[in-house]
Amino acid sequence: MKKVFKLSFIICSCVILSCNTASDQAQSQEAPSNLTGQSGVKDDLSQKNVVQVAVASPDHTTLVKAVQAAELVDALSNAGPFTVFAPTNAAFDKLPAGTVEGLLAPEKKEDLADILQYHVSLGVFKAENLTDGQVIGQVNGGNITVSKKDGKIMLNGTATLVASVPASNGMVHVIDGVVLPPK
Structure with a gap:
């Protein structure tokens, strides 16, 4: 048996x-078989990563175009964790005429990547934990300085944090200005 x-x-x-x-x-x-890199992974069930958050936002189409042109989609789709300070379309519109178009040109790819990487930090920085005078190292090697005034959080005194969206690989802070790295 x-x-x-x-x-x-x-x-x-x-x-x-x-x-x-x-x-x-x-x-x-x-x-x-044509999908490569982390951005090629299809997952409709999990929380969106920082790139997917931007792609899903109608206010970030310029940022998405720029990330694609700089070939940073795969890097930002990885595990991270990342904090992305994501300028809105209106933020890009504040730049001098022709700036965005010029940066999207293939010969300006390095300059574009430098600017975009100045908007990314390694680690997760939640808005409630940002402090006045805090200096945060950015992926491009530069630093941004956080300031708080009248309950608003600003970066380098030029861009205001207007919203925060958690992502599977970090945090996306929507900002109303493009923060340019020092020369």
């Missing part, structure tokens, strides 16, 4: 494992 039970258990286990393997193979065959 014990031998029959063991044999039945082994047969059932093999059948179950073979079903899972066939299912896994079918799923892997359905996955598109």
Whole structure:
């Protein structure tokens, strides 16, 4: 009797494992082969990463175009954690005429990447933990300085933090200005 039970258990286990393997193979065959990097991972169930948060925002189409032009999508889709200070479309509109278009040109890719990386910190900096005078190192090697005035949080005295959105790989702080790195 014990031998029959063991044999039945082994047969059932093999059948179950073979079903899972066939299912896994079918799923892997359905996955598109042209997607590469972390940005190619499709996951509609998890919390959005910092890039997906920006893509989902109608107020950040210029930022998304810039991140794509600088080829930073994969880097910002990785585990992080990142804090992204995300200028709105209106923030980019405040720059002198032709600035954004000029930076989107392929020959300005390094300059664009430097500016965008000046908007990214390693680590998660929540708005409620930012302090007046705090200096935060940015991915491009520069620093930004936080100030608080009349209950508002500002970066380098030029951009105001207007909203914060948590992401799976960090935090996105919406800002009303583009913060330019010192020359």
